[in-house]
Amino acid sequence: METDVPNQARSYDILESVGNTPLVELRHVPVKSGMRLFAKLEGMNPSGSIKDRIARAMAEDAERQGRLRPGDTIVEASTGNTALALALLSRQRGYKLKVVMPTRVAPGIAELLGLFGAEVVWCEPRVGMKSAIDAARSLAGEPGHVALLQFENAANVRAHYEGTAAEILSALPQVDAFVAGIGTGGTLTGAGRRLKEANPKTLVVGVEPRFGEQLQGLRSLEEGYIPPLLDLSLLDGRYLVDAKAAFHRARALAHSEGLLVGVSSGAVLDAALRLAERMERGNIVMIFADGGWKYLPSYLTSFKPHDALHDADDIAWW
Numbered sequence: 428m429e430t431d432v433p434n435q436a437r438s439y440d441i442l443e444s445v446g447n448t449p450l451v452e453l454r455h456v457p458v459k460s461g462m463r464l465f466a467k468l469e470g471m472n473p474s475g476s477i478k479d480r481i482a483r484a485m486a487e488d489a490e491r492q493g494r495l496r497p498g499d500t501i502v503e504a505s506t507g508n509t510a511l512a513l514a515l516l517s518r519q520r521g522y523k524l525k526v527v528m529p530t531r532v533a534p535g536i537a538e539l540l541g542l543f544g545a546e547v548v549w550c551e552p553r554v555g556m557k558s559a560i561d562a563a564r565s566l567a568g569e570p571g572h573v574a575l576l577q578f579e580n581a582a583n584v585r586a587h588y589e590g591t592a593a594e595i596l597s598a599l600p601q602v603d604a605f606v607a608g609i610g611t612g613g614t615l616t617g618a619g620r621r622l623k624e625a626n627p628k629t630l631v632v633g634v635e636p637r638f639g640e641q642l643q644g645l646r647s648l649e650e651g652y653i654p655p656l657l658d659l660s661l662l663d664g665r666y667l668v669d670a671k672a673a674f675h676r677a678r679a680l681a682h683s684e685g686l687l688v689g690v691s692s693g694a695v696l697d698a699a700l701r702l703a704e705r706m707e708r709g710n711i712v713m714i715f716a717d718g719g720w721k722y723l724p725s726y727l728t729s730f731k732p733h734d735a736l737h738d739a740d741d742i743a744w745w
């Protein structure tokens with residue numbers, strides 16, 4: 428077989444395949460006329476989520492600063508995706524990994540982490556992510572332990588400014604609205620800033636679970652913890668989505684587009700469709716932060732479509 432790619436130009440490093448994910452138009456989801464929906468499929472990253480971007484950026488930053496050396500133990504608080512991304516990176520780069528995780532995460536994630544040789548340190552879900560972060564920070568006091576602290580690490584924001592948003596703009600120069608979930612706030616802050624620099628009229632919209640609801644990977648600002656990386660001044664609005672609506676949208680997307688995405692992507696789609704109703708015309712770019720495989724058991728068993736009714740007034744604009 429002929430190839431015009433010279434051998435020395437090839438990279439055999441799996442971490443080189445982070446980013447450059449496809450931006451695809453959803454052509455089978457009914458949307459208001461004049462509006463087009465585009466999804467950045469972050470589940471196509473090597474560990475299956477957008478968090479591969481920040482895992483690599485934070486680790487390389489720490490390596491450059493001499494804070495992280497092969498043989499060290501990375502400690503991180505995560506509800507799943509960052510942990511899985513760091514598990515891949517740790518195996519590749521010769522680190523050990525300890526993950527502080529609240530007990531209420533998608534089933535199977537701890538087993539997966541075990542498979543990758545990571546150690547899980549459980550904490551109570553009711554004490555919230557703040558305590559998991561504090562626990563990670565105190566573990567990092569032990570010799571050879573390094574906390575990357577995704578909730579406050581500037582490399583998180585930079586990965587989305589330099590990567591995610593730059594890729595979006597090269598695929599689609601006209602972005603009228605950008606919709607992404609709020610976890611650490613890294614995606615919204617990094618990508619939102621770059622998109623607004625390119626076009627100050629681009630609406631930047633965050634998605635969060637309704638107060639008291641659990642949506643894997645996302646957090647409610649109403650719970651009182653505002654992630655330090657989240658630049659609220661960039662946000663034009665927030666949509667609150669309940670778990671049932673998010674599940675329903677994710678399942679419906681599998682049916683209409685053949686795309687299996689995570690629950691937070693269902694929430695983002697729900698918000699984008701509500702936003703589309705308020706816009707005249709234009710392109711909405713959504714971040715689908717992960718694939719749906721790890722949520723599969725609950726997709727197949729939970730919620731009937733008619734459970735998905737939600738209160739359309741649940742929008743916060745400012």
Ligand SMILES: Cc1ncc(COP(=O)(O)O)c(C=O)c1O
Nearest residue numbers: 608610611612613614644691716
């Ligand atoms: C599934 C999922 N969606 C969305 C997000 C939000 O991304 P960010 O942390 O950049 O705000 C996360 C973050 O953990 C996530 O795991």
